[in-house]
Amino acid sequence: MARERSGRTVAHLVLATRLKTLREAAGMSRTEAATALGAHVATVRRIEQAETSLDEGQIHTLLTAYGAGAAEMEAFLGKLATANLPGWWHPWRSVMDAWQLDLMSVESATRIIRVWEPALIPALLRTPSYARAVENIRRPDLSPADRDRRTELLMERQKRLRLQKTRIWAIMPAAALRTFVGGAGVMAEQRRALRAAVERSDVTLQIHPLDGPCHAMTGMPAVTLYRVDVPEIPDHVVREGDLRGSAEVLSGLQAVSAYHVLLDHTCVVAPHPNKSKEVLS
Structure with a gap:
């Protein structure tokens, strides 16, 4: 487990898994997702494995690439805001x-x-x-x-x-x-x-x-x-x-x-x- 994941919450981990599911449902590879994001493929892997924080701008770009609707995107970003709050510890x-x-x-x-x-x-x-x-x-x-x-x-x-x-x-x-x-x-x-x-x-x-x-x-x-x-x-x-x-x-x-x-x-x-x-x- 990477140390920078230490601030994560369960909601954070669930959202990361959901992103991977949406990518796969859209029929996109990590390389294609990375191209849409303008980043290295390792960045997508780290996002999907909750090895880095979930940035709202990056997530918006990925959700758009995966064809997420307006309602789903709003709900996802709302949960992201909650997930990024510090844990009780x-x-x-x-x-x-x-x-x-x-x-x-x-x-x-x-x-x-x-x-x-x-x-x-x-x-x-x-x-x-x-x-x-x-x-x-x-x-x-x-x-x-x-x-x-x-x-x-x-x-x-x-x-x-x-x-x-x-x-x-x-x-x-x-x-x-x-x-x-x-x-x-x-x-x-x-x-x-x-x-x-x-x-x-x-x-x-x-x-x-x-x-x-x-x-x-x-x-x-x-x-x-x-x-x-x-x-x-x-x-x-x-x-x-x-x-x-x-x-x-x-x-x-x-x-x-x-x-x-x-x-x-x-x-x-x-x-x-x-x-x-x-x-x-």
Whole structure:
């Protein structure tokens, strides 16, 4: 994913896909579209793959070349104006990781988020105190103010996911409950928050016991799978790296399907979600 796509919204991505569909319906190649635009063919490719911003003048020219009617053109340009507005996450851009910038728009259209967290409480279920303690440990390179801002962003993500009724399905090891992050008070608060979370209809939590069997995700870093509810946008997988703020973002069908299968196998091996309530009590 190109970094300059970081300001995009789902509406932006949908419009880019719509442009490609209109071109193909008009029987035009990218080279022909580029000629009509007076630009290199790579410009059309970047527009259709949402790798660059959608400029109103360029889009008007392309829509005219594709034979779009006045009503369709007006509707498209109206949606473009909305799509070009900054995403809700814009105030936190300076402290976000590159992969977060790319994925925020996808997250805003996600129906289910599936998470494997190998050592800690999954981020989307963390309390502010626990999240801030993790930032202190993992990002000593940042200023205290920036770590606070990153914690604020996580809390805002959690809030917005609840409002859009996105389901969180997380799997973690029981060791995470015994790994002190931020001290006893922080851990006690986090346990209480998890007990409340598993009572919600939008949260499923499975906890692998300390003496449980090896499973498909054993030894893997944190993995998040975004099941997207917009036809034009593929599902995505984020596999976090070892370096600070690094992650691999995958959206190819083969890669996403492979992680889907791995998570399915891990869920089958893990105790039923009801057991999580017993572990947390």
